[in-house]
Amino acid sequence: MRQSELFTKTKREAPKDEEAINARLLIKAGFIDKTMAGVYTFLPLGWRVFKKIENIIREEMEALGGQEILMPSLHPKTNWEQTGRWEAYDSLFKFTSFYSKIDYVLGPTHEEIVSPLLAKFVFSYKDLPKYVFQIQNKFRDEKRAKSGLLRGREFFMKDLYSFHRDENDLDKYYEKVGKSYEKIFKSVGLGKLTYLTFASGGTFSKYSHEFQTLTPAGEDIIYICDKCKIAINKEIIEEQNNCPQCGNKNLREEKAIEVGNIFKLKTKYSAPFNFKYKNEKGELNDVIMGCYGIGLNRLMGTVVEIYHDEKGIVWPEAVAPFKVHLLSVKCQVSGVRKFADKVYNSLQKNGVEVLYDDREDASAGEKFSDADLIGIPYRAVISEKTGNKLEIKKRSEKKVNLTGVKEFIKYIRTTNKLRYYE
RNA sequence: CGGGCUGUAGUGUAAUGGUAGCACGAGUCCUUCGGGAGGAUUUAGCCCGAGUUCGAAUCUCGGCAGCCCGACCA
Numbered sequence: 001m002r003q004s005e006l007f008t009k010t011k012r013e014a015p016k017d018e019e020a021i022n023a024r025l026l027i028k029a030g031f032i033d034k035t036m037a038g039v040y041t042f043l044p045l046g047w048r049v050f051k052k053i054e055n056i057i058r059e060e061m062e063a064l065g066g067q068e069i070l071m072p073s074l075h076p077k078t079n080w081e082q083t084g085r086w087e088a089y090d091s092l093f094k095f096t097s098f099y100s101k102i103d104y105v106l107g108p109t110h111e112e113i114v115s116p117l118l119a120k121f122v123f124s125y126k127d128l129p130k131y132v133f134q135i136q137n138k139f140r141d142e143k144r145a146k147s148g149l150l151r152g153r154e155f156f157m158k159d160l161y162s163f164h165r166d167e168n169d170l171d172k173y174y175e176k177v178g179k180s181y182e183k184i185f186k187s188v189g190l191g192k193l194t195y196l197t198f199a200s201g202g203t204f205s206k207y208s209h210e211f212q213t214l215t216p217a218g219e220d221i222i223y224i225c226d227k228c229k230i231a232i233n234k235e236i237i238e239e240q241n242n243c244p245q246c247g248n249k250n251l252r253e254e255k256a257i258e259v260g261n262i263f264k265l266k267t268k269y270s271a272p273f274n275f276k277y278k279n280e281k282g283e284l285n286d287v288i289m290g291c292y293g294i295g296l297n298r299l300m301g302t303v304v305e306i307y308h309d310e311k312g313i314v315w316p317e318a319v320a321p322f323k324v325h326l327l328s329v330k331c332q333v334s335g336v337r338k339f340a341d342k343v344y345n346s347l348q349k350n351g352v353e354v355l356y357d358d359r360e361d362a363s364a365g366e367k368f369s370d371a372d373l374i375g376i377p378y379r380a381v382i383s384e385k386t387g388n389k390l391e392i393k394k395r396s397e398k399k400v401n402l403t404g405v406k407e408f409i410k411y412i413r414t415t416n417k418l419r420y421y422e
Numbered sequence: 423c424g425g426g427c428u429g430u431a432g433u434g435u436a437a438u439g440g441u442a443g444c445a446c447g448a449g450u451c452c453u454u455c456g457g458g459a460g461g462a463u464u465u466a467g468c469c470c471g472a473g474u475u476c477g478a479a480u481c482u483c484g485g486c487a488g489c490c491c492g493a494c495c496a
Contacts, residue, residue, distance in 0.1 A: 010458095140495085332455075
């Protein structure tokens with residue numbers, strides 16, 4: 001992509017009333033735009049990052065046997081009355097349509113849709129287990145939207161739902177999803193900072209589990225057991241003041257962001273819809289359910305909270321909007337411009353995702369500043385000084401070196417295969 | 423939902439009761455170009471409504487909006 005054609009621009013100043021680092025940097029660099037409190041537009045750069053994250057998650061969900069679907073955002077009131085959550089869910093967006101005066105819900109989660117949906121297809125033990133997921137926008141009437149992408153009123157969530165014959169089968173799948181989640185957080189660069197965290201289990205199970213990423217920007221307090229590398233959410237610390245795995249009482253308090261959760265629903269949302277299956281003996285049994293969520297906006301915001309410096313964002317390679325930021329410095333000099341165009345074309349031909357700063361009216365300093373702010377992993381500069389080579393600098397490092405074009409392309413293609421890293 | 427703070431060109435700010443100013447941006451022209459260049463010129467603003475006052479960006483009330491703290495939050 002040519003930066004001269006990008007409709008967004010970086011801002012010289014971060015918005016005055018934003019304090020959250022993720023909001024300041026993402027808005028300043030032109031990744032997102034705030035429509036209103038807690039509601040954002042993803043701009044071209046931001047949407048590329050979003051899709052990177054989305055694809056990492058999708059791949060893992062498919063590896064778990066998940067079948068991707070897309071459920072509606074607009075829900076009928078009746079489904080929510082059936083589970084009691086029309087009244088009980090306190091951040092539900094409810095409204096009455098203007099013409100027909102019918103009550104609707106904007107979906108904050110989809111148990112009320114997915115359970116009756118599967119009930120239309122699943123009748124026998126032979127139909128179980130089944131796993132379905134979607135990546136879709138959710139609506140929650142948060143009392144207080146805040147901290148940029150970390151707590152919004154409309155946001156994207158990956159929600160996976162599993163349907164089982166019995167609790168034993170649910171337990172096994174639940175473990176598997178936990179392992180997948182670890183891979184996902186590792187892939188996006190949050191592996192070392194993300195802890196499996198014991199949290200309240202609600203009515204039906206002792207615990208649920210959250211994935212909490214350590215950062216001062218977090219709004220949750222968790223207690224870490226350094227022996228087991230797991231944590232306990234403050235919400236259950238009263239009843240559980242030692243590590244549930246090893247009994248360790250020496251726990252470390254930290255602030256963290258909940259980037260995902262897994263939950264055993266059991267029959268909570270199958271029973272209200274009379275969602276049952278017949279076993280081998282022809283007896284009717286309740287379908288056993290699990291649900292598993294990851295907030296994508298929040299995950300993207302968390303990555304920025306962790307990967308930035310005083311100059312801007314430092315994207316981990318797996319989620320960066322582009323791999324290479326090609327800058328032509330003094331591109332009015334025809335040799336520089338010509339060579340930069342040529343390099344741009346050959347990077348593209350070789351499948352390297354590249355943002356090409358070909359702007360003629362931007363000074364060298366402006367281009368360097370923008371490159372630091374936007375945070376693409378590799379900066380490749382072409383100027384009068386660089387001859388027929390590229391000056392390569394990693395965003396995360398200080399050192400620069402001159403490299404031949406072919407050599408650089410070859411190198412960058414090997415990094416495309418990188419998947420899990422810290 | 424309770425509390426606090428704040429709303430001035432596109433962005434960031436100044437003016438505390440008396441002519442709305444500055445910087446950046448954007449437009450045009452010239453000179454520039456390795457860390458947000460310089461000159462000339464143009465453009466564009468007091469969140470909305472009511473009140474007090476000779477006079478309101480400024481004071482009062484109401485509304486709307488944003489941020490922060492708390493409560494809430496599978």
